[in-house]
Amino acid sequence: RKEVEQDPGPFNVPEGATVAFNCTYSNSASQSFFWYRQDCRKEPKLLMSVYSSGNEDGRFTAQLNRASQYISLLIRDSKLSDSATYLCVVSFNAGNNRKLIWGLGTSLAVNP
């Protein structure tokens, strides 16, 4: 089983749609969770950290379910500019360091 798994997509949705991505992780000792966004041929950029209580930033809502070991990202009222790859990132302690494990990413295309 992969440490972090995401549906690669692509998700093709019309403008204004609501779309949700899930990400599952295998290490129950994982401590921190993030969603990054990466545009084609650009660097990844932090979209949201994911907290146990869930968090919302405008049209974006992230949730964490530790019992089932998954995190989710909900995008409401999709815009054309939301088209990108969304990467799920999980961190846990490895000896005296923390390691980041990246999912393969979910591709989103928002169509006019």
Added chain:
Amino acid sequence: DTEVTQTPKHLVMGMTNKKSLKCEQHMGHRAMYWYKQKAKKPPELMFVYSYEKLSINESVPSRFSPECPNSSLLNLHLHALQPEDSALYLCASSQADRAKGLGLNTEAFFGQGTRLTVV
């Protein structure tokens, strides 16, 4: 706008060349990273420096040699690369947490990357 600056943005080098990638950040972060990213893959960790000391080397071949001259700069020296080393090389930085005995925090900020082609 990124606060992590990488140079050059593009690099083409022969297999016998020696070149260096540079990364600079002025956010006061004490952890800096090199990642390699191939097309349609997530970033793959290469090296981590924590408080200017090499903290993680993910079994990277010796033809890649990192250097951290000070807390703001990170270099990656390249020598005798292979065509399969062609990729986007990303530098990142984050806060570090020495007080807790853990070298690294995990929210990382990335530079725009150097797109490397080895011919």
